[in-house]
Amino acid sequence: MTEDIPLRRLALNDLHLALGARLVPFAGYEMPVQYMAGVMQEHLHTRAAAGLFDVSHMGQVILWPKAGMDRLALALEALVPADVAGLKPGRQRYGLFTDTRGGTLDDLMVANCQTHFLVVVNAACKAADLAHMRAHLSPVAEVTEVTDRALLALQGPLSEAALARLLPDVARMRFMDVTTQVWQGQEIWVSRSGYSGEDGFELSLPETHAQAFAGALLAMPEVAPAGLGARDSLRLEAGLCLYGHDIDTITSPAEAGLGWAIQPVRRAGGARAGGFPGADRILRELADGPSRLRVGLRPEGRAPMREGTALFHGGARVGTVTSGGFGPSVGAPIAMGYVPRALAGPGTLLQGEVRSRHMPVAVSALPFRPTGYKR
Amino acid sequence: MKYTEDHEWLRVEGDLVVVGITEHAATQLGDVVFVELPEVEAMVARGDEVVVIESVKAASDILAPVDGEIIEVNDALADNPRLVNDDPLGAAWFFKIRVDDLSVLDDFMDEDEYEEMIA
Numbered sequence: 001m002t003e004d005i006p007l008r009r010l011a012l013n014d015l016h017l018a019l020g021a022r023l024v025p026f027a028g029y030e031m032p033v034q035y036m037a038g039v040m041q042e043h044l045h046t047r048a049a050a051g052l053f054d055v056s057h058m059g060q061v062i063l064w065p066k067a068g069m070d071r072l073a074l075a076l077e078a079l080v081p082a083d084v085a086g087l088k089p090g091r092q093r094y095g096l097f098t099d100t101r102g103g104t105l106d107d108l109m110v111a112n113c114q115t116h117f118l119v120v121v122n123a124a125c126k127a128a129d130l131a132h133m134r135a136h137l138s139p140v141a142e143v144t145e146v147t148d149r150a151l152l153a154l155q156g157p158l159s160e161a162a163l164a165r166l167l168p169d170v171a172r173m174r175f176m177d178v179t180t181q182v183w184q185g186q187e188i189w190v191s192r193s194g195y196s197g198e199d200g201f202e203l204s205l206p207e208t209h210a211q212a213f214a215g216a217l218l219a220m221p222e223v224a225p226a227g228l229g230a231r232d233s234l235r236l237e238a239g240l241c242l243y244g245h246d247i248d249t250i251t252s253p254a255e256a257g258l259g260w261a262i263q264p265v266r267r268a269g270g271a272r273a274g275g276f277p278g279a280d281r282i283l284r285e286l287a288d289g290p291s292r293l294r295v296g297l298r299p300e301g302r303a304p305m306r307e308g309t310a311l312f313h314g315g316a317r318v319g320t321v322t323s324g325g326f327g328p329s330v331g332a333p334i335a336m337g338y339v340p341r342a343l344a345g346p347g348t349l350l351q352g353e354v355r356s357r358h359m360p361v362a363v364s365a366l367p368f369r370p371t372g373y374k375r
Numbered sequence: 376m377k378y379t380e381d382h383e384w385l386r387v388e389g390d391l392v393v394v395g396i397t398e399h400a401a402t403q404l405g406d407v408v409f410v411e412l413p414e415v416e417a418m419v420a421r422g423d424e425v426v427v428i429e430s431v432k433a434a435s436d437i438l439a440p441v442d443g444e445i446i447e448v449n450d451a452l453a454d455n456p457r458l459v460n461d462d463p464l465g466a467a468w469f470f471k472i473r474v475d476d477l478s479v480l481d482d483f484m485d486e487d488e489y490e491e492m493i494a
Contacts, residue, residue, distance in 0.1 A: 325432070
């Protein structure tokens, strides 16, 4: 089935190959999962200095207002339970597309770029998200997929020092700021954000100039290439959800512990409370507490508990691991999963079934490591 | 040294066969973070899953290349799974197995044949 669909190559494919990348199919693209250094070193380098990730597979969508930014913001609020109308120009916010049952269709970043909104969505959900936005926003927006721009993420504590050599103004940005910078006559859309738990930037730039720009960054001593493998272990240590694994159409934002992405103005008693798909369930769960919650998990042995690992308490099946592996910076296996609210307190001891054996695993606070955002 | 299609190496040591994985396999696996070894004295059959190796990315099984009894396992791997990446052909052997007849090794590839397979 899927093997009949040709994989799309990234604009930076030649650079990845020159860097010794191992390419794997992911969401319809040939993606670098790791380079010569390997997942562990790429992860640790990103935590210590700066890692450069090619995330061009993600969907970049521009919403051009047809009847003003205010009306567009309100229309977007009918799809996303976040405070979009209150998002100031030059700022970005994390959000979710919810469905009528209160499940999650995708997670996203939305940026107010003054003249338009820029929405960045997951690669695997791109087509569905575009259809969803076109179906609901067309009266107030022209929904345009950006198809000629690469998307790079520079992550890690030395990201600012490295990037500022090319784009000096980024040093003035703080977490979740967005700006447009110019490099060699080309517009680069910069946000100070990422998916690693570290300070860092995400950079949308013309594919025609992506190789030169990435090359300039990689020539700096702080910067090393990092692949999807390190991206996954970094986000897991940071307690960040991966769509299709930790969140999906079954899980509500409240269950996922993403209530922080639903600002008070959209909650019961707020000026624009509700009005998004699944608001009944989601607002009720936010007020009363959902029956189950996403938690961090620390296996007590050395064996990782991967996605799908069954969780037990007192001999009864109580939940499932949704993401799990080894945390290179934690130096031990880590995981996330869903358990009943009564068992969600940090320190609660559960068992995870690994190769038919029940192994102890403790509920842990998230994130597993403190984050390094420059607020 | 003999090699299997599953990227194991087999080395005869007295009447035992020492089993590990090749450098090629270790590189493919990536950073190894956990190794689970079989029980000593376990009787295993060719094709049984006897070792679990977990890398940062995923879990892989190592299959018993021959029928026999597990005589010794390399406990150093439990504390230092990284050995599989650092010294796959030496310090990171997995187990020693006693076979009835060492001639079963004749069926496996020699180094040239293995190098050709992975080329």
